[in-house]
Amino acid sequence: xxxxxxxxxxxxxxxxxxxxxxxxxIGVMEIGEYEFGTATIEHMTVTSGTLLVQLPGxxxxxxxxxGETFIVEKDVKFKVKAEMQVAxxxxxx
Numbered sequence: 001x002x003x004x005x006x007x008x009x010x011x012x013x014x015x016x017x018x019x020x021x022x023x024x025x026i027g028v029m030e031i032g033e034y035e036f037g038t039a040t041i042e043h044m045t046v047t048s049g050t051l052l053v054q055l056p057g058x059x060x061x062x063x064x065x066x067g068e069t070f071i072v073e074k075d076v077k078f079k080v081k082a083e084m085q086v087a088x089x090x091x092x093x
Contacts, residue, residue, distance in 0.1 A: 008034055014090075023092040029082040037077045041093040045069040049086035054079040 003016040005025070012034060014027030023040075029051075046068055052061040056076040064070055072078050 008032070025090045025092075027088050027090065029080070029086045029088070031082050031084060033079065033081045035077055035079045038072050038074055039092075041074050042072045043069055043091040043093060044072065045089045045091075047087045047089050049082065049084050051086050051088070052081040052083070 001018075005014045005016060005027075006012070011030040011032055012027065014025040016023065016025045026047075046064050046066055048066055050066070051064045053064055053070055054061050055070070055072065055078050061081065062070070
């Protein structure tokens with residue numbers, strides 16, 4: 001069954017699924033800065049646009065472009081900045 005998620009007053013939206021390959025979401029973000037928490041390890045791939053990411057314990061922002069993936073550990077918080085609308089795929093491990 002698909003589940004629709006909405007965060008930050010509707011500026012981040014995703015559709016989640018669970019199948020034989022695991023749990024995943026496909027989502028979109030409006031321009032803005034957001035902080036997320038993780039409950040599992042997350043593999044996040046930018047599928048459209050560019051996303052600036054500040055991973056836990058780091059002070060610098062790293063740029064991830066279309067097709068690039070970053071990994072976030074379990075039970076941490078991380079920040080992202082979207083300077084344009086961004087689409088992403090997130091695989092929960």
